[in-house]
Amino acid sequence: GNTPLLDSFQEALQIFGELNFRDCSLTVSDCQAIGLVLESYHSSILNFDITNCFIGDLGYSRLTRGLGSCRGLVYLLLGHNALTDRHAQDIAMVIGNNAATLESLSTDNQFSSAGNAAVHQHTHLCSELQHLAVGSPHCSDAALNTATLCRVLSSCQQVCILSLFGFALEMEGLTTLSSVLAGHEIERLQLVKVGITQEYSSALGLLLEKLCHHLTHLDMSGNHLSLELWFQIHERLRSCQRLQVV
Numbered sequence: 208g209n210t211p212l213l214d215s216f217q218e219a220l221q222i223f224g225e226l227n228f229r230d231c232s233l234t235v236s237d238c239q240a241i242g243l244v245l246e247s248y249h250s251s252i253l254n255f256d257i258t259n260c261f262i263g264d265l266g267y268s269r270l271t272r273g274l275g276s277c278r279g280l281v282y283l284l285l286g287h288n289a290l291t292d293r294h295a296q297d298i299a300m301v302i303g304n305n306a307a308t309l310e311s312l313s314t315d316n317q318f319s320s321a322g323n324a325a326v327h328q329h330t331h332l333c334s335e336l337q338h339l340a341v342g343s344p345h346c347s348d349a350a351l352n353t354a355t356l357c358r359v360l361s362s363c364q365q366v367c368i369l370s371l372f373g374f375a376l377e378m379e380g381l382t383t384l385s386s387v388l389a390g391h392e393i394e395r396l397q398l399v400k401v402g403i404t405q406e407y408s409s410a411l412g413l414l415l416e417k418l419c420h421h422l423t424h425l426d427m428s429g430n431h432l433s434l435e436l437w438f439q440i441h442e443r444l445r446s447c448q449r450l451q452v453v
Contacts, residue, residue, distance in 0.1 A: 220244075224253035229284070233260045238269035245273025254282035258313060263289045271297045280305040286313035286340055292322030303329035313340035315372045320348035324355045331362035339363070342372035344400070353380035357387045364390060367421070370397040373429075377402075381410040385417050392421040394449075400429035405436050412443050419447040426452075 220226070226244065233241070245252065255274070260266075267290055275297070283305065285298065295318060302309065306329055314326050323346050330336070339359065346352050352374055360366060369388075376384065376398075396418065403411060415422075425444070432440070444450055 220248045220251045224251055225256075226252055227254065227256045228260055229256045229258045231257075231260055233257070233262050233266060235262075235266050235269060238262055238266040242269045242271075242273040245270065246276055249273065249276040249278070252277055253280060255280060256282060256284040257288060258284045259287045261287065261289050264291055264293050267294050267297075274301045275304070277301065278304055279308045281308055282311040283309060284311065284313040286315040288316055290316035290318070292319055292325070295322040295325035298326050299328050302327070303332065306330075306332035306334075308335060309333045310335050311338040312336060313338075313370075315340050315342040315370070317345055318343045320346045320351040320355075320375075324351055327355055327359055330359045333359075333363055335365060336363040337365050338368040338370075339366050340370035340372070340397075342370075342374035342399075342401075344373040346374050349375040349377040349380050352376060353383055357383060360384075360387045360391065367392055368395040369393055370395075371399065371401055372397070373400045375402055378407050378410045381407060381414060385410065385414040388414070389417045391418075393418045394421050395424040396422060397426040398430070399426060403427060403430040403432065403436075405433050408436055408439050411436075412439065415440070415443040415447070419443070421449065422447050423449050424452045425450065 226241065228241070245255075255277070267288065271294070280301075283301065290298075298314060302312065312330065312333065314323070318326060323341060323343065327341070330339075341356070353376065427440075
C-alpha cells in the first residue's frame with residue numbers, strides 16, 4: 208500500500224516542508240501516492256518539485272486534488288513533464304491559490320500558446336515571484352506568447368531569473384520584452400530555442416543593453432547564431448561587468 212510512503216514523508220515535511228522528486232522516474236501509481244501526501248499534508252508543504260519526471264497528463268491527474276489543496280507554496284516546479292493543455296486550468300488554479308507566496312514557478316511543458324496563456328492567467332498576481340520558467344515547442348504564436356509574458360512581468364517586478372524554452376518570440380516581441388524588462392534586475396536569462404537569428408541582432412542588442420548592469424548568466428543555446436551575430440553579442444556583453452557564464 209501507500210502507507211510506508213506517506214509515513215516516510217511525514218517527518219521530512221514537518222522539518223523541511225518540501226516534496227522534491229526532481230529527475231525521478233515516477234509512475235502513475237507513484238503520482239497517486241504523492242497525491243495522497245499532498246492531500247494529507249498540504250498545510251506543511253512549501254516546495255513542490257517534479258522537474259524532469261515526465262509524468263504526463265495521466266500522472267498529473269493523480270496530483271490535481273492534492274495540489275488544489277495547497278496554500279502557501281513557495282516553489283512550484285512542474286517543468287518537463289509532457290503536460291498538455293488538458294491541465295492548463297488546473298495548474299492556473301494552483302498558481303492562483305498560492306499567488307501570495309510563490310517565489311519560483313516553472314511550467315515549461317507541451318502547452319500550446321493558448322494553453323500557456325491559460326496556465327498563466329493568474330501569474331501576474333504573484334507579487335513575490337523571483338524565478339519564472341515557461342515555454343514549449345508548441346508555443347508557436349509569438350504575439351500571444353509576448354502578451355502572456357509581458358502581462359506577467361509587468362506585474363511581477365521582483366523576477367530576476369527568467370527562462371524561456373522553445374518559446375517563439377518574433378523580433379517585435381523581443382523588442383517589447385526589452386521594454387518590459389527595463390524595470391527588472393535580471394540576473395539570469397535563458398533564451399533557449401526561441402528562434403533567434405541574424406535578423407534579431409538589433410532587438411537582441413537592445414535587450415542585452417537594458418539588462419547589462421545586473422546580468423550574471425546568459426544562455427542562448429539552441430538558436431541559429433551566425434558567427435557575425437555571435438561577435439555582435441560578444442561586443443554587447445563587454446559592458447556586462449557582472450557576467451560570469453555565457
